[in-house]
Amino acid sequence: MTPAGDSPPECRFEDGTIHLDGLEESQVRSLRDSTPQLELQPDSRTGGWRVPAFRYAAIRAATADLTIADTVLECEPVPDLQSAYELREYQHEALSAWLETDRWAGHQLDIAGLERAPAGVLELPTGSGKTVIALKAIERLGVPTLVVVPTIDLLEQWIDELETEFDIPIGRFGGGEQRLEPITVSTYDSAYLKADSVGDRFGCVVFDEVHHLGGEGYREIARLLAAPARLGLTATFERPDGAHEIIEEIVGPLVHRVNVDDLAGEHLAPYDVKRLEVALTPAEREEYERAQETFTDYLATSNIRMQSGSDYQELVKRSGSDPRAREALLARQRAREIARGSAAKIDALEGVLEDHRGERTLVFTAYNDLAYDVSERFLIPTITHQTGATERREILERFREGTYSRIATSNVLDEGVDVPDASVAVVLSGSGSEREFTQRLGRILRPKHDGSRALLYEIVTADTSEERVAARRR
Incomplete structure (x- = not known):
């Protein structure tokens, strides 16, 4: 409690940090002893204390017994949000698991309309409807929300989906436009530049493809935002470099996981993986x-x-x-x-394409040169990092409508792009990343109307280092 006549301690946001002014020395000692992870540092300018903005929820929990003048969040009201989506059972279970988490350790604190601050990561396969779960999470919380995505394509997809479902203006940071609304979608690059200035404007943040936050620069986005409610979405949470442990600290732990095999055959297409070994000349x-x-x-x-x-x-x-x-x-x-890029791989690919003539097929390579070789040999369109946005959209649209039945690509379609339904994928070359393999498999797992099985081919050169690479990703 605060002594009568004394001003209560103040908690405020400034440039990606939370400032605490007016605390007594004994209160500071108590905070440091009870919650050492706060990273409480002295502020020589004000004589107060400061912590990274993402510690806001922890600060509120640690000071629950104190009278605090809290001005951290400046959130505009959000109208009543209603989505027409009905969650499937596994989506409902995932959302419930997230909502049951509580960064405030059970303290019922009314901040920006939030009585609880769920925080954590959901891992579900590509094509399982992670966006739908996030829409329902935004609807349930009903507070200003920032959605952070890795690409411009995903930025556009999220904005279209949010505008359709909620019928309100949606802000955007990215693609040459910087417009703030109570619900805003941003690329990771734009969020990195703006997080310190808008970190007090949102009660919730959704990180799509949250594994990107493991990067040295991008992790600062989460640290500079005060949003107490945090939702991470990914198909593959764990990173080979161990940086998922950083994500657990700044977003929350993995709270629910659904494997591909849990959904294949019912909510996703049943699938088979075939490995073709070829020999060097x-x-x-x-x-x-x-x-x-x-x-x-x-x-x-x-x-x-x-x-x-x-x-x-x-x-x-x-x-x-x-x-x-x-x-x-x-x-x-x-x-x-x-x-x-062995010659036998191209010959094997020819056989696969012949066996699946007329079926929508994606050919994945590790190199642009190999993708272009495939394009030239089989007269199929190619999408690489060098393909312009307009041309890429045109190729995908023609693939969607059936004008094209095959596309070759070098990594670009692994994530962050809305790829139309395909039933066959060929991994002509790739890395040892489990994430990359899972994302590529996910591109062919949308349910098929005829009940057919999806098929993924791995073409591997025998008796080379590629065998070890293929084993690592599986």
């Missing part, structure tokens, strides 16, 4: 072995074991000043190129 084998030998000979004398990403970074670092390291690095890259 004698000339390719000779060049591959020569490149591998150059690479392994250097490793044997360098104390680099290539067991982690840091080992590879060390090799890259040394290649700047050590000619042998550079030769080894180039040899490794050449060996991988040979394995990923």
Whole structure:
């Protein structure tokens, strides 16, 4: 309690931080002892204290027994929101699991219309309706919400969906426009630039493809926002670099997971995965072995074991000043190129395309050059990072309407793009990322009206490093 006649401590937002002024020394000690994760730091300008904005919910919980003058959130009212969607059972279970979390540890605090602050990540397969779950979450909370997405394509899709469902103006940060509304959609890039200035305007934030927050820069978005309610959406939460632990701290833990196999056959198409092994030609084998030998000979004398990403970074670092390291690095890259783009792979792809003539098929590659080779060999359109937005939309629309039945791509369609229904996918080359594999599989799992099974082919070059890569992603 605050002594009679004394002004209560003040809690306010400033440039991505929460400032606490007027606390007594004993209160500061108590906060530090009871909640060390607050990151409470002295503010020499005011004589008060400050914490990162994302600690706002924790601050409110830790000071629940104090009288606090709280001016952190400046949220405009949101009209009554009603979505026409009806959740499927697994979607309802996911939403309920999120709503049952509580960053305020059971304290019933009325802030910006929120009595609870659910926070956490939902992991569901591509095509399972994560957006629908988020729409229902926004409807249930009824507070100003920022939705953060990785691409302009997703920005447009979210805005269209929100405007259709809620019939209110939707703000946007991205694509050359900066317009704030109680419900706003932003790209990660724009949110990174604006979070410190709008961090007090939202009671809830939704991070689509939340695994992007593991990046060094993007994680600052979540740290600079005061929004106590936080929802992360992804098809693959865990990151090989362990950065999902950072996401757990700034968004919340993984609170619900649905696997592809849980939904396949009922809510998603049943599917099969076929692995086709091909062999290098004698000339390719000779060049591959020569490149591998150059690479392994250097490793044997360098104390680099290539067991982690840091080992590879060390090799890259040394290649700047050590000619042998550079030769080894180039040899490794050449060996991988040979394995990923072998002539037999193209022949195997020809057989797959012939077997599935007329079926909507996506061909995934790891390199632009290989995607263009496939395009030229089989006369099918290609989408890469070099494809302009207008051309990409035109290709996808023609794929949707059936004018095109096949598309080749290099990573661009893994996430962040609304890809029309396809029934066959071919992984001609890829990384060892489980996330990448799951996203590519998800592109063909929308339910088929005829009840047919989706089919994903992996074409792998035998007796090369590609076998280990394929095993890692599975």
